[in-house]
Every structure is written in C-alpha cells, then in structure tokens.
Amino acid sequence: MNLTPILFLFLALLLSSAGAQAHKRWLLPTDFALSEEETVTVDFSASNNLFYVDMPMPLAGVVILSPGGQFVAPTNPAQGQRRSSFDIEIVEEGTYRVYDHGQPMYFSSYLLPGEKKPVRARGPLAKLKADVPPEATEVEFAQSTALIETYVTLGAVSQPAALERNQGLAMEPLDHPNALYRDESARFRFTLNSEPLAGLAVTVTPEGTRYRDNQAGQAYSTDTAGEVEVEWPVAGRYLIEALLEQPEQSGEIAMRYYNYFLTVEVMAP
C-alpha cells in the first residue's frame, strides 16, 4: 500500500472539514514560568504561522492538571473567530499540565462499481461503517488522534501529572519543559501506547515563521530508546511536532495517524 497519497487525501479531507485539522495546532500560555500566583491566559488555535492565531480550536477537550494531579477548571473560556482562549488560576507551586487529548476521528474510503475516485467520509466509526454500501469495494477505515499540550510552572518545577490515558503518541520530558535554556540541550522521550518509540520524526520550529523566509524547523529522529536531544538555536517559544502514520496489518482500521504538538519556551541564559 502506498501511504503517501492516502495521507495526502486524508489531509485534504481534513482540511476541507470544519476543524482544519491538517494545520499545526497549539496551546500558547501567556507565561510558562511564574514566581507568584497569577492568572495565565492560554490561546488555543490551529495555525501554521507560529504563534499567530488563525482558527479557533474547540475547548471541550481541554484538560488542566494541577501539580498535585487535580483537575482544574478553566475560567473565562471563549471561542472567537480566530482563536479559543481560557484562563487558568495558577495557585499551586509546581508544574501544571495543560492538554487536549481529543477523541479519535475516523475516516472511510471505498470504491463504487465503475468509479475510479474513491468515496471518502469522516465521522464516528459506527456511522461510517453503516454508510458503506454493500456493493462497495476496497473499503478502508483510518483513525486519527492528537495530543496537544503545554506546561506552566509556579515556583520550582515538579514532575508533571500523568495523562488520564497514556495511549497513542505521547512524550515524557527527560529535561523539564519549563526549564529550557538556549545554551543547554534538552532530552525528550516519545512513546506509543506507553512504549518508547524509535525512529519517530520530530520537528522543532521556533516562533516567528511569519517574519522569515523559511520554517527553520529542525528535524530529529528518536533513537532506539525513543529519545531525542534537542538544541535551541535561539531563545523564544517553540513548537515540537511529531506525526506517526501507522499502517495496521489486521483489524478494521487500516491506518492510524498520531499527531503530537507541544509548545515550550526557551529562555536566554
């Protein structure tokens, strides 16, 4: 199976749908490190221009975990035309984890007799299955999930709380994501269903793409332990992205897409 055209078509399909899911998606807090209790405002947007908001992301799937692992409710949630945003009252010492682990999205593709172009749809898996006509051939289903996250720390950094479900593509910071400095590299371990994932392509892009003629994204690949060691060419905010396309040999899902997006801040030393 040639995956690239399939991915392309899925991206096109995603792009044409309301969520604009083929775009970079990110959570951007006003502050990543605080020395006093404060309210942090977080923008949640789908935008390829780092970090200029473009399209709003739904807030329903956003989870905020306090340093002690308690769920924190956002305040002032708002969804505008160009971004979604919410506030977090940061009152507990340590590291807050903010993420959207979303529900999987499903896609179907099948051929009708005499047709060359496959019919494609997206929606809940049960509905997609029910909608496939009996005469259809080359029926395939695909699944896409995303983990979009960031961290905010008051005072000294602490071990962030665990995800509610460590399924899919995730990242365990080996160096703390709220203690990154330009003159120090940082290590991150990527996992798939909690197991270290080797050979994953990871892209690290500094903010400000609107004002330069290239993305300046650094490409990394995880080692056998699932780890990458990232260098920071400039201070500023970065988006760390990974996309895994995982074809399945058996089962009803032929292809699984896993997206990962992390926003971090790198300080000048």
Place this chain on the structure above:
Amino acid sequence: MMTKRKWAVWAAILLLFNPARLLAAELAVNLELPEIDAAEYHRPYVAVWLEDGQRRQVLQMALWVEKEKWHRDLRSWWRRGGNQLVLPVDGVSGATRKPGDYRVVAQADLVPGRYTLHVESVREVGGREHLRFPFEWSGEMLQFSKAGQSELGSVTATINPENAP
C-alpha cells in the same frame, strides 16, 4: 527662421531621443518550480511581474494563487501593487501549479529606462523565495538567468524587441 525641412530633422531627432518613446517588447520567463520533499506539501503561490524604476508594478505576467486570505504572503508582490489589483486578470491569474517547468510570456510597450523583473514564490508551511532581475531597457534584446536556492529552480528571462507585435 526654420525651414520646413529643418523642422522635420528636429522632429526626427526628438522622436529618436525622446525618453518617453514606447518600445514594444516581448517578455518571456522560463521558471522551474522544484520538487520539494516535505511531510506537508502545498503548491506554492507564485507571482511574476515587472516594476519600473520607481518600483511601481507596470506589468503582471503570472499569478498562481488559491485562497485570497494568503495572497498577502506573496509579500513583495502584495506590497508593490498586488493589494490594489482587481482579480482575476485574464491570461495572468490562475490556480497554483504542481512542480515542473513553466513558460510565461507577455507583451508590453515600455518606455526606455530601468526595470526589474520579479519572480516570487511562497509555500504554506514551507519557505519563500524572491528573485529579481534588474535591467536597463533600451530596445535591445536582453537575457538573464538565476538559480533559485529553495522555492524556485532555474529561472531565465528574455526580453526581445523583435518578437513584439
């Protein structure tokens, strides 16, 4: 007092050296949109245009774009007149093109003087490249070429008075 004949000579001399005299030209640009190996590839937005010595756009040669929202990303083209252009422009504006070699041809009557031919290409989640070909138009045939480094491949341009209509 000037004779009729003298007037005719002066008129001929003025006509010959009058800087406002229009000289017909055919401008031909061969440009390559390179294959780019990217995880997420979008076809580039491309603009080819001519500016005079005052950096005013005097000729639109090609405009390959999609969503109007991103026309501004052709930054130089947009700034220098793209933002005032009413679209579509017949024979100029159209859909984005896949990687490959393209030829763009336009006719124009040009006052002799300084001009710059521009080729700008910008790609979503990719890069941007802008090649400039400054030249002095005096009615003589001109040829130039440049190799793009990222978003453009080889670009050659010919300005030919003989092919003018």
